[in-house]
Amino acid sequence: MASASKKNPTQPRICIAGATGLVGRAVLARLAGDARIGAITVLVRQAEQLPALLSVSDKARGQVLDFESLGRAGMPGLPPTDWAFCCLGTTIKVAGSQAAFRMVDFDAVLAFARAAKVAGASRLAVVSALGADARSAVFYNRVKGEMEQALKALDLPSLVIARPSLLLGERSALGQAGRAGESLAQAAAQLMMPALGWLMPRRLWPIQAEAVAAAMVSALADPADGVQVLESNHLQALADSAGA
Numbered sequence: 001m002a003s004a005s006k007k008n009p010t011q012p013r014i015c016i017a018g019a020t021g022l023v024g025r026a027v028l029a030r031l032a033g034d035a036r037i038g039a040i041t042v043l044v045r046q047a048e049q050l051p052a053l054l055s056v057s058d059k060a061r062g063q064v065l066d067f068e069s070l071g072r073a074g075m076p077g078l079p080p081t082d083w084a085f086c087c088l089g090t091t092i093k094v095a096g097s098q099a100a101f102r103m104v105d106f107d108a109v110l111a112f113a114r115a116a117k118v119a120g121a122s123r124l125a126v127v128s129a130l131g132a133d134a135r136s137a138v139f140y141n142r143v144k145g146e147m148e149q150a151l152k153a154l155d156l157p158s159l160v161i162a163r164p165s166l167l168l169g170e171r172s173a174l175g176q177a178g179r180a181g182e183s184l185a186q187a188a189a190q191l192m193m194p195a196l197g198w199l200m201p202r203r204l205w206p207i208q209a210e211a212v213a214a215a216m217v218s219a220l221a222d223p224a225d226g227v228q229v230l231e232s233n234h235l236q237a238l239a240d241s242a243g244a
Helices: 022-032 047-054 098-118 139-152 182-199 209-221 232-241
Strands: 014-017 040-044 060-064 083-086 123-127 158-163 226-231
Touching: 014 022, 014 098, 022 040, 022 209, 040 047, 047 060, 083 098, 083 209, 098 123, 098 139, 123 139, 123 209, 139 158, 158 209, 209 226, 209 232, 226 232
Parallel strands: 014 040, 014 083, 040 060, 083 123, 123 158, 158 226
Antiparallel strands: none
16 A cells, blocks of 8 residues: 555646746646646746746646745635645845845745645655755855755655756746856856766766756656655656656
């Protein structure tokens, strides 16, 4: 008999936070094309972000909310949810300060995860980062590591933590400005990897956002009990198995 975390509800209901980003948009697109998936709720901060997202699938619906208010008494929560995907993330430069960065990459992620659990989710996949470590001297890595620890403490039946290396993808197609040095790093990676990739551990290889999304969906569709931490090599292998 399957364990509680492995039970796969008929047409599971999905909730996605961060669907306006590279990985989140790819998760939405992948789920939208899967007939086994039920209603998909995308969470946004601004109503004007919804039309482009809802046009992806007639199964998609939107909810505008302030992540800081999630879980507060008298504030709306999430709709009934079976699987939750958290693709929230920013940079210190975009956020404007370390405190503002932490509000997104720790506070908002944890608020979403808690709300998803209350809404019934037994499976959660989250985008973290390579090098996440709560004891790191690097602020970015430390916040990501603390976020992972906080999610593990929620004791969900199935938690998938994706730790991609350099994410490849076209941000301008999403109306986002390119991040500093990212275009140069992507071009260098695509030029050098075919010849020199064998010198680098596969966990450090750059990875397409679509591959990360495919791996996250695959991991939740057939989850292991407890926590799975998937670095770029594992993510790519899952994506390849899923035909991404």
